[in-house]
Every structure is written in C-alpha cells, then in structure tokens.
Amino acid sequence: xxxxxxxxGKRVPRVDALExxxxxxxxxxxxxxxxxxxxxxxxxxxAHARIIHIDTSxxxxxxxxxxxxxxxxxxxxxxxxxxxxxxxxLACDQYILAEKACFLGDGVAAVAAVSEDVAEDALDxxxxxxxxxxxxxDAEQALQTGAPSIHGTDRNLVIPPVIIQSGDIELGFAEADxxxxxxxxxxxxxxAFMEPYVCVxxxxxxGKLTVWSxxxxxxxxRGSLSEVLGIPMNLIRVLSEHMGGGFGAKQDxxxxxxxxxxxxxxxxxPVKMEYTRAETFVAGxxxxxxxxELKQGVKRDGTLTARQARFIANSGAYGxxxxxxxWVGSQMLSSLHKCPNVQIEGLCVYTNAPxxxxxxxxxxxxxxxxxxxxxxxxxxxxxxxxxxxxxxxQFQPGDIGPTGLPFESNQLAECLKRGAQLIGxxxxxxxxxxxxxxxxxxxxxxxxxxxxxxxxxxxxxSAVVVMNEDGTAQxxxxxxxxxxxxxxxxxxxxxxxxxxxxEDIRVIAGDTDIGPYDLxxxxxxxxxxxxxxxxxxxxxxxxxxxxxxxxxxxVSVEMLESDLGMVRVIDAPERVMSFRDVMxxxxxxxxxxxxxxxxxxxxxxxxxxxxxxxxxxDTETGQTRLLQVVAVHDIxxxxxxxxxxxxxxxGLHQGMGYALIEDMVVDPVTGKTLNANFxxxxxxxxxxxxEIKVDFIESGDSLGPFGAKGVAEDALCPTAPAxxxxxxxxxxxxxxxxxxxxxxxxxxxxxxxKEEISEPLLKGxxxxxxxxxx
Amino acid sequence: MKQIIxxxxxxxxxxxxxxxxxxxxxxxxxQLELTGAKKGCDRGDCGACTVLLDxxxxxxxxxxxxxxxxxxxxxIEGLLSGSQPHPLQQAFVDYGAVQCGFCTPGMVMSAVxxxxxxxxxxxxxxxxAIQGNLCRCTGYSKIVEAILSLAKA
Numbered sequence: 031x032x033x034x035x036x037x038x039g040k041r042v043p044r045v046d047a048l049e050x051x052x053x054x055x056x057x058x059x060x061x062x063x064x065x066x067x068x069x070x071x072x073x074x075x076x077a078h079a080r081i082i083h084i085d086t087s088x089x090x091x092x093x094x095x096x097x098x099x100x101x102x103x104x105x106x107x108x109x110x111x112x113x114x115x116x117x118x119x120l121a122c123d124q125y126i127l128a129e130k131a132c133f134l135g136d137g138v139a140a141v142a143a144v145s146e147d148v149a150e151d152a153l154d155x156x157x158x159x160x161x162x163x164x165x166x167x168d169a170e171q172a173l174q175t176g177a178p179s180i181h182g183t184d185r186n187l188v189i190p191p192v193i194i195q196s197g198d199i200e201l202g203f204a205e206a207d208x209x210x211x212x213x214x215x216x217x218x219x220x221x222a223f224m225e226p227y228v229c230v231x232x233x234x235x236x237g238k239l240t241v242w243s244x245x246x247x248x249x250x251x252r253g254s255l256s257e258v259l260g261i262p263m264n265l266i267r268v269l270s271e272h273m274g275g276g277f278g279a280k281q282d283x284x285x286x287x288x289x290x291x292x293x294x295x296x297x298x299x300p301v302k303m304e305y306t307r308a309e310t311f312v313a314g315x316x317x318x319x320x321x322x323e324l325k326q327g328v329k330r331d332g333t334l335t336a337r338q339a340r341f342i343a344n345s346g347a348y349g350x351x352x353x354x355x356x357w358v359g360s361q362m363l364s365s366l367h368k369c370p371n372v373q374i375e376g377l378c379v380y381t382n383a384p385x386x387x388x389x390x391x392x393x394x395x396x397x398x399x400x401x402x403x404x405x406x407x408x409x410x411x412x413x414x415x416x417x418x419x420x421x422x423x424q425f426q427p428g429d430i431g432p433t434g435l436p437f438e439s440n441q442l443a444e445c446l447k448r449g450a451q452l453i454g455x456x457x458x459x460x461x462x463x464x465x466x467x468x469x470x471x472x473x474x475x476x477x478x479x480x481x482x483x484x485x486x487x488x489x490x491x492s493a494v495v496v497m498n499e500d501g502t503a504q505x506x507x508x509x510x511x512x513x514x515x516x517x518x519x520x521x522x523x524x525x526x527x528x529x530x531x532x533e534d535i536r537v538i539a540g541d542t543d544i545g546p547y548d549l550x551x552x553x554x555x556x557x558x559x560x561x562x563x564x565x566x567x568x569x570x571x572x573x574x575x576x577x578x579x580x581x582x583x584x585v586s587v588e589m590l591e592s593d594l595g596m597v598r599v600i601d602a603p604e605r606v607m608s609f610r611d612v613m614x615x616x617x618x619x620x621x622x623x624x625x626x627x628x629x630x631x632x633x634x635x636x637x638x639x640x641x642x643x644x645x646x647x648d649t650e651t652g653q654t655r656l657l658q659v660v661a662v663h664d665i666x667x668x669x670x671x672x673x674x675x676x677x678x679x680x681g682l683h684q685g686m687g688y689a690l691i692e693d694m695v696v697d698p699v700t701g702k703t704l705n706a707n708f709x710x711x712x713x714x715x716x717x718x719x720x721e722i723k724v725d726f727i728e729s730g731d732s733l734g735p736f737g738a739k740g741v742a743e744d745a746l747c748p749t750a751p752a753x754x755x756x757x758x759x760x761x762x763x764x765x766x767x768x769x770x771x772x773x774x775x776x777x778x779x780x781x782x783x784k785e786e787i788s789e790p791l792l793k794g795x796x797x798x799x800x801x802x803x804x
Numbered sequence: 805m806k807q808i809i810x811x812x813x814x815x816x817x818x819x820x821x822x823x824x825x826x827x828x829x830x831x832x833x834x835q836l837e838l839t840g841a842k843k844g845c846d847r848g849d850c851g852a853c854t855v856l857l858d859x860x861x862x863x864x865x866x867x868x869x870x871x872x873x874x875x876x877x878x879x880i881e882g883l884l885s886g887s888q889p890h891p892l893q894q895a896f897v898d899y900g901a902v903q904c905g906f907c908t909p910g911m912v913m914s915a916v917x918x919x920x921x922x923x924x925x926x927x928x929x930x931x932x933a934i935q936g937n938l939c940r941c942t943g944y945s946k947i948v949e950a951i952l953s954l955a956k957a
Contacts, residue, residue: 053840
C-alpha cells in the first residue's frame with residue numbers, strides 16, 4: 031500500500047498567488063532604476079535584404095539619445111539562441127545584428143535614450159539603404175531548386191533531413207488490406223503570453239551585470255550572454271522571479287537580451303527594453319507551420335501495418351528550435367500507435383517568414399493533428415469505433431517509445447474509457463447523420479508526450495535544501511516558474527519528504543547567483559526532474575535532522591518518522607519533538623549546519639491523454655461552437671491537483687484556439703505580418719469557452735517524485751484533432767488544414783453537399799491496396 | 805508641455821504634471837510606481853491594465869492621463885485594507901485562479917466592478933464581465949469559479 035501523504039496531492043494555494051493577486055509581484059517591466067534608459071530596435075522593412083548602408087548620424091544627434099548600435103558596433107559571433115551544449119542539433123545562424131535582414135521585422139539597429147518616446151523618434155531618424163533580395167515564405171517552395179537561398183544551405187534546410195525507420199515499409203504496405211493517404215497542414219500558432227518580451231540590464235562596478243529577463247531559462251540567458259559577448263559567467267547575474275507566461279517561446283535568445291546588455295555597457299547606465307505587442311508577435315516565436323504527408327496501411331480489423339510520413343516544418347528566418355521540433359515531430363509521427371513498419375522523413379526549412387520556435391507541444395501537436403485525423407478517417411472507413419481502433423493499436427508496457435526508451439507506465443486505455451463515460455460517448459451518432467442546420471458531434475483524439483527532452487538533450491536537475499535554525503527550511507532551485515506553479519509543487523515535494531508543513535518551506539528561485547544550475551522550464555520537465563532533485567536534497571537533509579533527533583530522543587535513526595513539522599518515534603508516537611526543538615542549539619554546542627544537495631538524471635517517461643470534444647456546427651455560417659470538453663490525463667500523480675487542472679484547462683484553451691481561429695498571417699508577397707495584435711489575432715475569451723471536465727489517472731508508477739510525470743505540454747497536443755474530428759462527426763465534413771475557420775467549414779460543407787448527390791460518402795477517403803497494386 | 809492634473813488615486817489626492825499624450829497606465833506605472841496594472845498590448849485589447857475610474861472599469865492604456873483629471877482611480881493596490889486582501893483577491897488565491905498572474909490585476913478589477921453593480925451575477929454574466937480580459941494560462945475556469953464563489957455568498 032502506498033504511504034499516505036500530508037502535503038503532496040493537496041490543493042495548497044500557490045506560493046506566489048497572493049502577491050500576484052494584490053499587484054505586489056514585480057515582473058521585469060515593473061523594474062524602475064535610477065538613471066534608467068530605454069532601448070528600442072529598428073526593424074527591417076523588407077523580408078530579405080542586404081544592408082548597403084545605415085546612416086545613424088541624425089539619430090545620434092537627437093537630444094536624449096545616448097547610444098546607437100548597428101551591426102558594425104556589435105560582436106559578430108554566430109549563435110544558436112541557446113548556449114552549447116543543449117539540444118542534439120543546433121543551427122548556429124543568428125547574429126546580434128547582421129548585415130542581412132532575413133524577415134520583415136528583423137532588427138537592424140538599436141538605440142538607447144532617456145525615454146521610450148525619444149528612442150522611438152530616434153528610430154525614425156535612422157535611414158537604411160537596402161539591396162532587396164528575392165524572398166520565399168512557403169517551406170515547400172523554399173525546398174525547390176531555384177528558390178532564394180537564405181543561409182546558403184542545401185535546399186534551404188536548417189539541418190540534414192531527419193530519418194526514422196523501423197521494420198520494412200514495403201512489406202508493411204504489402205500486408206495492408208487498405209491504404210490511407212492524406213496531407214495535413216497546420217497554422218502559425220502564436221503563444222500569445224500576456225507579458226511581452228522584456229529585459230533590463232544594470233551594469234555594476236567591476237564589470238558585473240545584473241540582468242532581469244522574462245525567461246524560462248535564466249541559466250541559458252547567462253550562458254548565451256557569456257558565450258556570445260565573451261563575459262565570464264561569474265560576472266553575470268540573471269534574475270527572473272515572476273514572469274507573465276512563456277509556453278516554450280521564452281527559452282531562446284535572439285536580439286533582445288544581447289542588445290539590452292550592449293546598450294547598458296555602452297552607456298554605463300541601466301537600460302530597459304520592452305517589446306510592444308506587435309513586436310512580440312512579429313519578432314517573437316510561433317509554432318512551426320507544418321505540412322505532414324501521411325500514408326498508412328491497415329488490416330481489415332484496424333491493425334496498422336505500415337506508416338510512411340514526411341514532416342515539413344517552416345522554420346522562418348532562423349533555425350531557433352526548428353531542429354528540435356523536427357526531431358520531436360518526426361519521433362512522434364513514428365509513435366503514438368503501435369506500428370511495426372515505419373519510415374519518417376523530417377525536413378526543417380528556412381523561409382523569410384518570422385521565426386518559429388519552441389511552443390508547448392514542440393512538434394507533437396502538428397504530428398498528432400495528422401495522425402489523429404487520419405485515425406478518425408480509418409475508423410470511419412472501416413466502420414470501427416474510434417476508441418476501439420486506438421485500443422487495437424496501443425502500446426504495451428515495455429514497448430519502445432518515440433525516443434527509443436521503453437514506456438514505464440501507460441494508462442491510455444483507462445483515459446479513453448473514463449473520458450468516454452464523462453462525455454457520453456454512447457449518445458454519439460453516425461457522422462453527418464442529423465438533418466438540422468445546427469449539427470452536433472463528438473470527437474476524440476489521444477496523445478503521449480515525454481516528461482523531459484532526454485535523450486535529445488542530456489537532462490539533469492539539481493536542488494539545495496537548507497534547514498533554518500528554527501526548523502523551517504529553504505529550497506534553492508535554479509528552476510524558473512513561468513506561471514505554471516513550479517515553485518509551489520517543488521515546495522510540496524520538499525515539505526512531504528522532510529516531514530515539514532508546506533508553509534515552512536521558503537522557495538528561492540529565479541536567480542542564477544543562488545539557485546544551482548538548471549537547464550530551464552521546458553519540455554514539461556520541472557515537476558518530474560527538478561522535483562526528483564528536490565526529493566533527493568530533502569532526503570539528504572532529513573537524514574541529518576533524524577541523526578540529531580535520534581540523539582535528543584535517545585533512539586536509533588531507523589525508529590523515527592516525520593510529518594507536518596514533527597519528528598516522532600514510529601512505535602511510540604507520544605515520544606515526539608518538533609523540528610524547531612530538534613534544530614535548537616544546545617548551550618555550549620556549535621549551531622547545527624544542515625543542508626542537502628540532490629541531483630536527478632532519470633531516463634524519460636511519458637504521459638498520456640485522451641481528449642473528447644462536443645461541438646455544434648452551424649451549417650449555414652460554418653461557425654463551430656464548443657459545447658463541452660473532457661480531458662483525461664495519465665500524469666502519474668498530481669502533486670497539486672489544482673495546479674495540474676489549471677495546466678490542462680489552459681492547454682485546452684490554447685488547443686481549441688489552434689483548432690478554430692488562431693493563425694498569424696504572413697502576406698505571401700511581402701512577408702508582412704498582417705494580424706500582429708489581439709483584435710486581428712483572436713484568442714478565445716471567457717465567453718467562448720465550453721464546459722470543461724478534467725480528470726487524472728494517477729497510477730503513480732513513474733520514476734518521477736511520488737510517481738509524477740509531465741503535464742503541461744500534453745494538455746494541448748490532442749485538442750485540435752479532437753475538435754476537428756468532432757466537426758466531422760457533426761457534419762460529415764473533414765477539414766485537414768488548421769484552423770477550421772468558419773469560412774473553411776462552410777466551403778467544405780457546401781462542396782460536400784454537391785458531391786453527395788453524385789458520389790457515395792466514403793469514396794476518396796481510402797483506397798483498397800489491391801486496387802493500387804493493379 | 806506638461807499639464808497639471810488632479811486625481812484621487814486609491815483614496816489619496818494627487819497633483820501631478822503630465823504630458824498630454826501620456827496614458828493613465830503610464831502615469832500609474834512610471835510616475836506613481838503603481839505597477840500592479842500591466843501593459844499587455846497598450847491598445848486596449850487585452851484588459852491587463854484595467855483600473856476603476858469612478859468605480860467603472862476602464863482600460864488605462866487607452867485612457868489619457870488628462871482625461872482622468874478630476875476623477876477617482878482605484879487600482880489593484882487600492883483594494884487592500886491595510887495588509888488585508890480584498891475578498892476577491894483572496895478568492896483568486898483560494899481557487900487557484902492565478903497562474904502567471906499577468907492578467908490577474910485587470911481580471912480582479914473587472915470582477916470588482918461587476919460585483920459592485922451586480923452582487924449576484926450568473927455564470928454567463930461573470931463570463932461577459934471578463935470577456936475583455938484575456939488570459940492565456942487558465943482557460944478561465946478557475947477565474948470564473950473564484951468570482952462565482954463570492955457571487956453566491
């Protein structure tokens with residue numbers, strides 16, 4: 031039987047909730063320093079252009095302007111946006127400022143001035159002569175011979191093609207009774223965190239720098255600044271106590287942090303640089319638009335025999351996380367359902383579009399959009415229940431996962447079963463079978479996602495726990511909390527393991543001078559891997575506390591247990607002592623120094639989820655209304671159920687927006703971003719959200735602390751295909767291009783109505799393999 | 805040229821010189837050091853800068869400081885009684901309605917305005933009242949629950 035927990039598994043309030051709810055929490059933009067200057071970036075008006083000449087003389091003479099930088103004034107060191115070593119493949123293709131602009135909005139110069147107004151005026155006084163180069167915005171066009179070359183690579187590829195193969199693909203297709211083929215394309219989905227990019231740098235005596243940055247990875251900011259600017263790490267302190275969301279995108283550097291630091295060094299004054307919302311859209315990071323060409327072979331009973339796919343990712347102007355997401359997207363395409371014969375090719379392609387980067391799901395949502403849509407097509411064509419089809423192709427414990435490691439735990443079947451009950455799956459009717467104008471339908475999709483980036487990144491985490499002399503404790507971590515509740519969860523784990531109360535733990539995070547090294551908050555890793563390090567640090571401290579308590583209680587260490595701030599003898603609970611009394615120094619004795627360090631470097635583990643969506647589609651307008659969503663997630667263990675629910679609810683919000691309305695539109699002629707604001711790039715509001723039910727399967731059999739696995743990214747990975755499968759179930763119309771806007775749904779519905787008169791419903795969705803052979 | 809304006813901010817009378825193009829949000833954040841209201845878009849789309857002007861919610865990023873002359877402003881900081889949080893602030897904490905927290909001050913102010921005018925709103929009325937406040941972390945579920953917890957009381 032599992033041990034009962036006192037702090038873990040409880041809905042404790044977040045450690046930082048009150049300061050945030052009262053407006054007291056200081057975010058980077060809230061920092062005002064004496065003598066502070068304001069930085070701004072001059073941005074390219076062309077998508078692809080060589081800079082012939084920049085004239086900054088008028089800007090430099092404007093009263094209040096303190097510094098102007100162009101590519102001639104900054105180190106010309108190529109960088110990857112992240113320090114080395116990081117991911118398994120990196121594109122070292124960016125410069126702080128370059129002679130060439132690679133997208134419309136690329137920074138070409140920077141100024142620092144006494145106010146933002148003066149800085150903006152100065153930007154207008156900078157004149158740039160460009161040699162405009164031919165540009166390309168579509169990844170498939172960029173691959174063609176004769177396409178403009180952006181960084182001089184073969185076919186504009188960021189990295190050589192990713193190839194994943196197993197079994198014998200020809201044999202697999204030969205064994206199939208049916209072959210399904212489709213092309214699935216996804217949109218430019220934007221993380222749209224509420225806090226724009228922002229950085230503040232204060233030069234300190236002795237060449238030291240204090241940098242406040244809205245970053246998910248303070249140690250990566252420190253490492254990148256050190257590498258690219260040639261400053262030793264002991265002179266750089268990066269602070270990121272509170273941040274207003276990141277969702278993956280705030281984990282690599284492009285121009286902001288470097289330029290803020292260089293302007294501060296140049297002027298010897300603090301500098302703040304805050305992107306506008308438009309800059310946050312255009313010069314931030316989006317999800318990669320991807321085209322997936324997918325071909326699968328299946329037996330009559332629904333068993334998969336072969337899967338062949340091509341994943342073409344539009345990386346935009348620079349590599350950023352393109353190599354990583356192309357690996358993950360290709361890996362995920364090879365997985366999710368068990369298939370013996372697989373051949374995947376992943377292509378990551380430069381274009382002159384804005385930069386795509388890391389965003390919650392990291393290649394998986396695009397892969398699953400293709401896989402889970404086609405699974406729905408297969409179940410429809412074979413007359414199999416979509417749940418049954420997935421169960422017939424599910425992985426078993428010990429099977430190998432997408433990153434080459436075995437699954438430690440897998441509760442997907444239970445997720446599907448419970449979700450079907452909660453949504454009322456039995457009331458689902460055949461696709462497009464209702465006659466009403468407002469048609470209702472239910473869809474399902476599944477996912478799996480790793481809890482760290484291992485083995486693509488060699489993962490490790492650490493933590494330090496220090497006892498205070500009154501029996502309370504400090505937890506020092508290098509992990510960042512981008513809003514997820516990481517600090518809260520880590521405090522719960524420390525308190526549970528030590529046997530302290532939650533409120534006895536003070537979490538110190540977001541300071542590279544204090545926390546031990548951490549790679550950052552990404553890949554759904556913090557609870558799993560940093561939590562594991564915290565558990566080990568706390569265990570180390572507990573050992574020392576028990577050694578001291580054993581003397582005071584005159585028993586052996588093995589006879590002790592602790593809970594909620596008390597240490598007691600296991601078989602004699604009346605022999606009890608508070609942590610305070612255990613720690614209390616005895617007169618004549620040196621005060622006890624108790625601290626522990628934990629390091630955790632586990633292999634990966636996978637979370638699973640099944641999401642069910644019910645929609646109502648207005649067939650006269652194409653508008654989809656979300657009625658209810660059920661998300662059942664196998665996350666091992668919810669350390670803080672309220673926090674875990676919040677992660678899923680937020681992921682669903684992003685996933686439903688991805689499904690229906692969100693797409694940053696880049697003009698195909700000029701490369702100009704057309705909707706870089708919240709009126710034209712819409713997010714779902716509180717009124718657009720359906721009823722949401724979140725449930726967890728907590729088998730607790732993972733390698734993570736108390737059996738916990740990852741949760742954050744999983745939350746949106748299956749949402750879009752679940753919504754679009756529901757639209758199909760409602761209308762009989764299959765949309766294979768995100769988002770399923772009202773225009774697309776209406777046009778597809780009208781086309782289908784015409785076709786239905788002459789052709790049977792299912793024709794064209796699959797081909798019998800015998801026919802192909804002939 | 806700067807103009808002198810008079811405001812009552814969180815019950816305190818303030819006289820301050822402002823440029824005619826300065827927004828109320830910039831004056832609150834940069835001049836009065838009230839950084840609770842956030843700048844998420846600076847064009848009235850996201851609601852993170854919501855404050856109360858004579859008790860009604862406004863987006864302070866598209867309200868000029870000079871337009872506020874002679875008016876009473878309440879910011880998130882003004883909801884506290886001493887160190888005691890407002891019941892809505894406490895509800896946001898208790899219901900797990902805060903994640904990154906960047907939208908929270910604006911969200912709370914919109915909710916305060918709603919409950920002042922309509923102490924017993926329905927769920928739909930709550931959702932309508934915060935539809936101008938964007939949140940990217942929570943899916944709004946726990947925010948709506950937090951506000952409704954006081955609506956029922």
